[in-house]
């Protein structure tokens with residue numbers, strides 16, 4: 001049985017702590033030592049949805065570990081001939097030592113993991129889960145705020161369809177005394193089944209009430225997951241974080257975003273001290289180096 005990362009629900013606090021510490025250790029190593037961690041190993045990316053950060057940071061991570069990467073190009077693959085995602089995935093798992101899969105459908109990564117011997121990493125499945133994003137979110141929060149226990153975290157935007165939100169909420173419930181303020185229009189609030197599944201102090205509002213937060217996690221309205229154009233249009237401009245809004249936050253608060261942003265954070269905010277989303281994206285590399293090397297069974 002391979003070790004996989006499919007859902008944050010499969011992680012506990014000590015596993016998260018050990019992956020984050022490993023990321024810190026690897027990040028502190030000289031580059032010439034990092035490339036000794038996985039020489040000759042191959043990471044395959046199997047992405048059936050657009051991706052910039054997840055795909056490229058996994059590729060960068062594997063190359064910095066001394067390994068190499070192969071990537072499925074959907075439009076040039078046999079999917080275009082009618083091959084199933086399952087068959088394609090099963091074959092790709094024969095070529096790579098570890099596979100990262102992203103799919104518009106919930107459960108694709110799990111299905112592949114159950115039927116292959118190599119480690120499978122979920123790079124996002126529909127509106128369900130995005131566990132590696134959560135690891136880098138937690139790594140960033142820890143780095144920026146000195147820890148996670150006791151924090152007051154705001155989640156803003158598309159809490160219904162945003163898989164990064166769903167994974168992060170599950171993870172925050174593993175820490176002590178975290179309070180979460182869900183800020184969203186009614187139509188895209190956090191699904192009740194997630195709210196009910198976690199042991200977390202959650203307050204819901206549609207007011208942009210952010211002045212006292214330690215962390216504000218803003219998200220894109222997930223246009224591609226709405227059932228129709230009208231329901232998307234009704235909420236698409238619900239919140240725009242401009243300079244005045246962000247300056248109302250404490251100077252030592254962190255404004256995070258998984259990116260891409262499409263209007264919900266004004267670029268004029270980028271030079272404010274709270275704006276940490278680009279550094280957050282950068283953390284994807286050490287965190288994914290830690291995860292990949294761990295799943296490959298490498299000591300680091």
Ligand code: NCD
Pocket residue numbers: 053054124130133163164219220258259260
């Ligand atoms: C996110 C995703 O794919 O869920 N992107 C990412 O991996 N950083 C967020 C999004 O698409 O809005």
